[in-house]
Amino acid sequence: MKAYHLVLGLLCSVQFASAQLPGKIKHTEQILLPNGWKLSPAGHSINLGDLPLNMQISAAGKYVAITNNGQSTQSVQLINPKTERIIAEKNLGKSWYGLAFSKDQEHLYVSGGNDNWILNFNLANYDLNTCDTIKLGPVWPKGKISPAGIAVNKDNTRLYTVTKEDSTLYIINPSDKKILKKLQLPAIAYSCVLAPDGEQLFISLWGGHTVAVINLLTESLERLIPVGDHPNELLLNKKGNFLFVANANDNTVSVINTLTDKVVETIATTLYPTQLTGSTTNGLALSQDEKTLYIANADNNCLAVFDVTKPGYSESRGFIPVGWYPTSVKVLGSKILVTNGKGNTSMANPQGPQPISPADNSGYQMGSTSNSRLQYIAGLFKGTLSFIDTPKPELQKVYTKQVYANTPFTGDQSSFAARDADNPIPSKQGEKSPIKHVFYIIKENRTYDQVLGDVEKGNGDPSLCLFGEKITPNQHALAQDYVLLDNFYVDAEVSADGHNWSMAAYATDVVEKTWPTSYGSRGGTTNFEGGRPVTYPKDGFIWDYCQRAGVTYRSYGEFGEYDKAHIKSLKGHMSPHSSGFDMDITDQVRADAWTHDFDSLLRADAVPQFSTLRISNDHTSGQKKGKVSPQAAVADNDLAVGRIIEHLSNSPIWKESVVFILEDDAQNGPDHVDAHRSPAYVIGPHVKRNTVIHTMYSTSGFLRTMELILGLPPMSQYDAAAVPLFECFTNKTDLRTFIVKQPQINLDNRNVAINESSRRSELFDFSKEDAAPDLDLNEVIWKSIKGEHAIMPAPKRSAFVILQKKKKDDDD
Numbered sequence: 123m124k125a126y127h128l129v130l131g132l133l134c135s136v137q138f139a140s141a142q143l144p145g146k147i148k149h150t151e152q153i154l155l156p157n158g159w160k161l162s163p164a165g166h167s168i169n170l171g172d173l174p175l176n177m178q179i180s181a182a183g184k185y186v187a188i189t190n191n192g193q194s195t196q197s198v199q200l201i202n203p204k205t206e207r208i209i210a211e212k213n214l215g216k217s218w219y220g221l222a223f224s225k226d227q228e229h230l231y232v233s234g235g236n237d238n239w240i241l242n243f244n245l246a247n248y249d250l251n252t253c254d255t256i257k258l259g260p261v262w263p264k265g266k267i268s269p270a271g272i273a274v275n276k277d278n279t280r281l282y283t284v285t286k287e288d289s290t291l292y293i294i295n296p297s298d299k300k301i302l303k304k305l306q307l308p309a310i311a312y313s314c315v316l317a318p319d320g321e322q323l324f325i326s327l328w329g330g331h332t333v334a335v336i337n338l339l340t341e342s343l344e345r346l347i348p349v350g351d352h353p354n355e356l357l358l359n360k361k362g363n364f365l366f367v368a369n370a371n372d373n374t375v376s377v378i379n380t381l382t383d384k385v386v387e388t389i390a391t392t393l394y395p396t397q398l399t400g401s402t403t404n405g406l407a408l409s410q411d412e413k414t415l416y417i418a419n420a421d422n423n424c425l426a427v428f429d430v431t432k433p434g435y436s437e438s439r440g441f442i443p444v445g446w447y448p449t450s451v452k453v454l455g456s457k458i459l460v461t462n463g464k465g466n467t468s469m470a471n472p473q474g475p476q477p478i479s480p481a482d483n484s485g486y487q488m489g490s491t492s493n494s495r496l497q498y499i500a501g502l503f504k505g506t507l508s509f510i511d512t513p514k515p516e517l518q519k520v521y522t523k524q525v526y527a528n529t530p531f532t533g534d535q536s537s538f539a540a541r542d543a544d545n546p547i548p549s550k551q552g553e554k555s556p557i558k559h560v561f562y563i564i565k566e567n568r569t570y571d572q573v574l575g576d577v578e579k580g581n582g583d584p585s586l587c588l589f590g591e592k593i594t595p596n597q598h599a600l601a602q603d604y605v606l607l608d609n610f611y612v613d614a615e616v617s618a619d620g621h622n623w624s625m626a627a628y629a630t631d632v633v634e635k636t637w638p639t640s641y642g643s644r645g646g647t648t649n650f651e652g653g654r655p656v657t658y659p660k661d662g663f664i665w666d667y668c669q670r671a672g673v674t675y676r677s678y679g680e681f682g683e684y685d686k687a688h689i690k691s692l693k694g695h696m697s698p699h700s701s702g703f704d705m706d707i708t709d710q711v712r713a714d715a716w717t718h719d720f721d722s723l724l725r726a727d728a729v730p731q732f733s734t735l736r737i738s739n740d741h742t743s744g745q746k747k748g749k750v751s752p753q754a755a756v757a758d759n760d761l762a763v764g765r766i767i768e769h770l771s772n773s774p775i776w777k778e779s780v781v782f783i784l785e786d787d788a789q790n791g792p793d794h795v796d797a798h799r800s801p802a803y804v805i806g807p808h809v810k811r812n813t814v815i816h817t818m819y820s821t822s823g824f825l826r827t828m829e830l831i832l833g834l835p836p837m838s839q840y841d842a843a844a845v846p847l848f849e850c851f852t853n854k855t856d857l858r859t860f861i862v863k864q865p866q867i868n869l870d871n872r873n874v875a876i877n878e879s880s881r882r883s884e885l886f887d888f889s890k891e892d893a894a895p896d897l898d899l900n901e902v903i904w905k906s907i908k909g910e911h912a913i914m915p916a917p918k919r920s921a922f923v924i925l926q927k928k929k930k931d932d933d934d
Contacts, residue, residue: 168509173635175463187200203459209248256296289329308334353370399661410455413431458512531840557831558775608815610799676696716735781803781804785800807857822838
C-alpha cells in the first residue's frame with residue numbers, strides 16, 4: 123500500500139509539472155499570474171504598506187509621501203528619495219487617497235477617509251511629527267463625506283479637498299481649521315489640482331465623464347469639460363496651459379488646453395488598438411523637461427510612454443514594465459517612481475492566519491492589525507515602490523518588448539490556443555455551436571481544498587477538506603463524472619469585486635479602490651452588485667451584451683431579487699420567485715423557484731439562451747445559534763445544485779445545454795495551493811466524461827467560453843485574453859442524465875452549542891455577502907467540523923499563485 127501511494131504521488135507530480143502553473147517562470151524570470159498575465163518589473167523596489175493609492179513629492183524633492191489605503195493596516199509613509207528608504211511611518215485608523223505637501227515642505231496633509239477629517243502632519247527633522255486634525259463633519263456613518271484629493275495654495279492659506287461620499291468641494295483655512303465654503307459637485311470626485319496662478323481649481327469627477335473647473339475668485343463652479351469615463355488622476359504642466367486627465371474606464375488620457383477648455387487630443391494607452399476596458403489608466407507624470415508623459419496602466423501592469431513635446435501631436439515611445447496594479451507615477455530628476463498597489467513578487471503565508479484565543483477576540487473587528495490577521499487575502503498584497511532610471515531609447519525598446527511579452531492579450535479577439543476543428547465551442551464570434559442554452563451558477567466563497575480536497579485524482583489536501591463527499595455528494599459526482607478542474611482560479615479577492623469579475627470579466631477602479639475600505643470596517647458606500655452606476659464597467663455586464671446582441675437571458679437572484687433588478691438591463695428579466703443573498707432562505711427554495719420558472723418557460727418554448735442562477739448558501743452562517751450548521755448549509759447548497767442538474771438533464775433541451783458553476787471568489791478558506799484556487803464545474807452532453815484537466819483556467823476563461831457559445835464579443839481585455847475551456851469539451855455527445863445524490867446529513871441541523879464560536883458568530887452580520895469578518899467566519903466553520911478546540915491549519919497562499927504539490931508523509 124505504501125509503494126502504491128508513492129507511485130501514485132510520483133505520477134501526480136509529473137502530471138502537475140506538465141501543466142502550465144502560475145508562479146516564477148524559470149528561464150525568463152517573469153512571474154505568471156493566475157489570470158495568464160505576467161510581471162517583470164523594471165528597476166528596483168522597496169516594500170510599502172497595504173494598497174498604496176497615492177504618492178506625492180514635496181516641492182524641492184526633499185520628501186516622497188505615500189498613503190496606503192488597503193483592508194488591513196492603513197498608513198502614511200515618508201521616504202527620503204536620496205537614500206530610497208522609509209524614514210517615517212504613521213499608522214492611521216482611516217485614510218483614502220488624499221495627500222498634499224505645503225509648498226514650504228513643513229506640512230503634509232493626509233485624508234482621514236471616513237473619519238471625515240484631514241490630518242495635518244508637521245515635517246520638522248525629517249519626521250511625521252505632531253498631527254492636527256481639520257474636521258469636515260462627524261465620523262461615518264453619521265457623516266458621509268470621505269475626503270479624497272487635496273490641493274494647497276502657495277502661501278498655505280487655503281486647502282481644497284474634494285469628497286467621494288457627498289461629492290463636495292471643501293474650501294478650508296488650514297491655520298484655524300475653519301471650513302470657509304462648501305460647493306456641491308455633480309458627481310463623485312477623485313482628485314483636484316490648482317492652477318499656477320491660484321485662480322482656478324480643476325476637479326476630476328470620478329463618477330462621471332467630466333472635469334469641473336472652479337473659479338476660486340468667485341468660488342463657484344464655472345464649467346464642465348467633457349473627458350473620458352471615470353476620470354481620476356489630474357496633471358498640470360508648469361505653465362498650467364495643459365491639463366492631462368487619466369480616464370480609467372476608457373484606457374485614455376484627455377489633453378486639455380486650459381486657455382480654451384478644449385480637449386486637443388485623446389491619448390490611447392492600450393497595448394493594441396482596442397475599445398475593450400482593462401488597461402485602467404490611473405496615474406500621470408511628466409519628465410523634468412516636460413517632453414515625456416508617463417501613464418500608469420493599473421490592469422496592464424505597465425507605464426505607457428508618450429512624447430508630448432507638442433500637445434495635440436503626441437507620439438508613443440513604448441511601454442515600461444512595472445509591478446502589479448500600478449496606482450501612481452512620479453518623476454524626480456532622472457528617476458521614475460511607481461507605486462505598485464499589489465506588489466511585485468509572490469508572498470506565501472505559512473505563518474497564518476492563526477486562531478484567536480477568547481481573550482484576543484473580545485475587541486476584534488474587521489480591519490484589526492494584529493500580526494495574526496495580516497495574511498487575510500484582502501490585505502495580503504503589500505505594495506512596492508519602484509525606482510526606475512529614465513531609459514535611453516535602446517533600453518526603452520527592450521522594455522516595450524518585455525511588456526508585450528508579459529501580456530496574453532494580443533488585440534486579436536479570436537486568437538486562441540489550438541482546438542479541434544469539430545470542438546462544440548466556436549473559435550470565434552459568429553460561428554455556430556450545437557449548444558443553445560447556457561446555465562451559469564454562481565456560488566459563494568469556497569476554496570478547492572475545502573470541497574474537493576478529498577478527491578484522490580486531483581491536487582487536493584484531504585486534511586483541509588471540510589465539506590467532502592459526505593456533505594457534497596453531488597459536486598463530487600459532477601467532478602468525477604465530467605471534468606475535474608484542479609487548476610482553476612477566481613479573478614477576484616472578495617465578493618465585492620467577485621460578482622463584478624463574474625459578470626463582466628473586470629472590476630472598475632472604483633470597485634478595486636473602495637472595497638478594501640469597507641472590508642476593513644472603515645465605512646463607505648458598499649453596494650458593489652449593480653446598485654451604484656459608478657461601479658459599472660463602461661459597456662456594462664454580460665446581460666447588457668446579451669441585450670445588444672439579441673440573446674435572450676434571465677437572472678435568478680444575481681444582481682437582483684424577485685422582481686427587483688439592480689441594473690437596467692435586468693428589468694423584466696428577473697425570475698419573480700428567486701431571492702438574492704439571504705441566509706435565511708434555503709437553496710432548496712431557490713432550486714424550487716428555478717424549477718417552477720424553467721418548466722413554465724419550457725412549456726412556452728421560451729427558455730432563454732443564457733440564465734444566471736444564484737445558489738449561495740455555501741457561504742454559511744457560521745455557528746450562530748439557531749441557524750443551520752455550516753455542514754447543513756453546504757449540503758443544502760450541494761443538493762440544490764444536484765437537483766437543478768438532474769431536472770435539466772431530464773428535459774428536452776438537455777441535448778443542447780451546458781452548465782458552468784463557480785464561486786464568485788474563494789475568500790479566506792484553507793487551500794494548500796493558493797487563496798484564489800476554487801472549485802469549478804462544467805456539465806453537459808458535450809462535456810468530456812471522467813477526465814482530469816490540469817490546465818490553468820480563470821473566471822474570465824469561463825466567461826470567454828460562454829461568450830463564444832452565445833456569439834458575444836469579449837467584455838474586457840481579460841476575457842479576450844483568457845484561455846477558453848476547449849479542452850473540457852468533445853464532439854461525442856453523451857446524453858446520459860444526472861441522478862441527484864441525497865445528502866447524508868440532516869439539512870435542518872441547527873447550531874445549538876453555546877461556546878466561544880457561537881458567541882463570536884452572534885456578532886457577525888449575515889445580511890449581505892462578506893459583511894461578516896471572513897477570517898473569524900472561516901475559523902468558526904473549521905471548529906464546527908473539527909471541534910471547538912481544533913486549530914485551523916495555516917493555509918498557504920500567495921499574491922501570485924505558486925502551485926505546490928503537498929508532500930505526503932512516508933506512512934501514507
